[in-house]
Amino acid sequence: MNKKVLGVLACTAVAASMVASASAEDLITVGYAQVGHESDWRTANTKNYEDVFSAENGYELSLIDCDNDNAAQLEAVRNFITQGLDYIIIAPIQSAGWDTVLQEAQDAGIPVIIADREIEADASMYDAWVGTNTKNEGITAGNWLAEQLDGAEAKILQIEGSVGASAAIGRTDGFAEVMADHSEWEMLDSQSGDFTQDGGQSVMESFIKSYEGQFNVVICQNDNEAYGAMDAMDAAGITYGVDGDVILISYDATHDGLQYTLDGKINCNVECNPIQAETVKGVIEKMEAGEEYEATTLVEDQAFCAPGIESEYATTMTDEILAGRAY
Ligand code: GZL
Ligand code: ZN
Numbered sequence: 001m002n003k004k005v006l007g008v009l010a011c012t013a014v015a016a017s018m019v020a021s022a023s024a025e026d027l028i029t030v031g032y033a034q035v036g037h038e039s040d041w042r043t044a045n046t047k048n049y050e051d052v053f054s055a056e057n058g059y060e061l062s063l064i065d066c067d068n069d070n071a072a073q074l075e076a077v078r079n080f081i082t083q084g085l086d087y088i089i090i091a092p093i094q095s096a097g098w099d100t101v102l103q104e105a106q107d108a109g110i111p112v113i114i115a116d117r118e119i120e121a122d123a124s125m126y127d128a129w130v131g132t133n134t135k136n137e138g139i140t141a142g143n144w145l146a147e148q149l150d151g152a153e154a155k156i157l158q159i160e161g162s163v164g165a166s167a168a169i170g171r172t173d174g175f176a177e178v179m180a181d182h183s184e185w186e187m188l189d190s191q192s193g194d195f196t197q198d199g200g201q202s203v204m205e206s207f208i209k210s211y212e213g214q215f216n217v218v219i220c221q222n223d224n225e226a227y228g229a230m231d232a233m234d235a236a237g238i239t240y241g242v243d244g245d246v247i248l249i250s251y252d253a254t255h256d257g258l259q260y261t262l263d264g265k266i267n268c269n270v271e272c273n274p275i276q277a278e279t280v281k282g283v284i285e286k287m288e289a290g291e292e293y294e295a296t297t298l299v300e301d302q303a304f305c306a307p308g309i310e311s312e313y314a315t316t317m318t319d320e321i322l323a324g325r326a327y
Contacts, residue, residue, distance in 0.1 A: 027060040028288065031080030032089045035116070036068040038162070038195045039224045040254040044327035045091070045116065045274035052277035059281075068162060068194070070094045077101050081108045087284055091116040095166040102126055111287055115280055118166040128283045129296045130276055134167045137270045138174020140303050141219065141249050144268045144313040146182060148247065154182070154217045157207045158190035159200050159229060161221040167272070168192065171221050171251060188215055193225040200228025208236045219249045223257030226250035226266060241265040242306045253304055255325055262317040264306040270314075271301045275326055 030053050034046055046063065053061035062085065066073035070093050080088045081104055088110055092098065095118055102125040105112045111127040118131060145154065158175070161168030172190065179185050188211050193199030200220055207215070218233075218240065220226035226248060233240050240246040242264035250257055253271035260266040276299050286293035303314035310316060 026058065027055060028058055028087065028284065029060045029083075029085040030062070030087045030089060030284070031076070031083070031085045032061060032063040032115075033073050033076040033080070033091065034063055034065050035073075035091050035093050035165075037065055038068050039222050039252070040256060041222060041224075041252045041272065041274050042195075044254065045276065048275050048327075049089075049277045049280075052281050057281070066093060068093055070097065070164075074101050078104065081105055081110060084108070085110060087287070088112045089115050089280060090119075092119045092166070093162065094164040095120050095169065096164060099125060111284075113280055113283060115276055116167075116274075118170075123295065127287070127295075128293060130279050130283065130299065132167075132272050132299050132301055134170025134272065135174040135177075136170075137251055137272060137301060137303075138171040138176070139178055140174075140301075140313055141171070141251070141268065141270050142175045142178025144270075144303060144305065144311055145217065145247070145249065146178060147311055147313060148267070148309070149184075151184065154185040154247075155211075155215045156185060156187050156217040156219060157204075157211060157215050158187065158219040159193040159203045159207075159221060159225045160190055161192065161195045161225075163192045163194075165195070168195075168221055175219065193220070193228065195222050195224065197224040197228040200225030201232050202228070204229035204232035205235075208232060208238065212236065212238070216245065217247045217249070221251050223250050223252045223254045223260075223269070226257065226260070230260075230265065241267060242308055253302075255322070255327060258304060258317060258322050258325060261304050261306055262319065262322055264308070266306065267309065268303060268305045268311075268314055270303045273299045273301055275299075 053059040064076040098119045098121045114129045191203045193203045240248045247267045249268045251270045253269045261269045305314035
């Protein structure tokens, strides 16, 4: 190969490596301390962050799956601080216990964005919040049930999300607020299924042992718990859904949860939208540019109900709605 060609190849290679190294230096480094991989919702949320905070979009994402372990999540955030990342995003496993590490991030001058869930810390301890209002989700579930029962009695079993998670606390509190207006309702029991399918199944199995024949409503605080509860009720010969003895309410409205809703197996599914990364990226871009940004951004939710049910509080599912869902 003659010298000229070699020369061209060499400077092309140098140029390419300069672009690569320059872009490596220009990438905005973001740490995301993710709850874990406990649910389809979480999987969709993780994929959304990996798609949005890509190198092509100018980011270097360090997403740590904290496996629903609070200590691991605090350690992940401390490692982000040690690495001197540009931004830290936290989806808090627990709402309590964040003051110390948030202070450490503030002392290190690293902006922190709380995402998905809420924390019990003063708003001055972090820079922005992007998430959903799970208390409203609980209120929506309660209002939908009241509309459906229209004064009839309810004997309710509830499978809660992870203990100490704001998403579980919010849904529990919101539903309880509506329930307070209905003396004809009784909460027979409410236990944590930890937002997992196994958790939903084992809690439902224990509920069936204690309350078989006594309950007509089951509330699962996410779709994966609902799948577990459905398996347990199937095994016990208990019917649920539009044509069943038990009204089944779920949260998240993930793709498969809405398929069950369309099929009439889940009566009402209250959405909690996991597609939040673009909104978080918008906040970071404003911070980068030194522009004003929203300290809190609420990600909108809606609710869905099975075909044949008309509701003021939920949209009746159709094939078109399912086909158009992003997750
Ligand atoms: C809700 C989110 C919850 C989902 C669960 O904002 O934090 O965590 O409802 C997930 O599916 O595990
Ligand atoms: Zn699916």
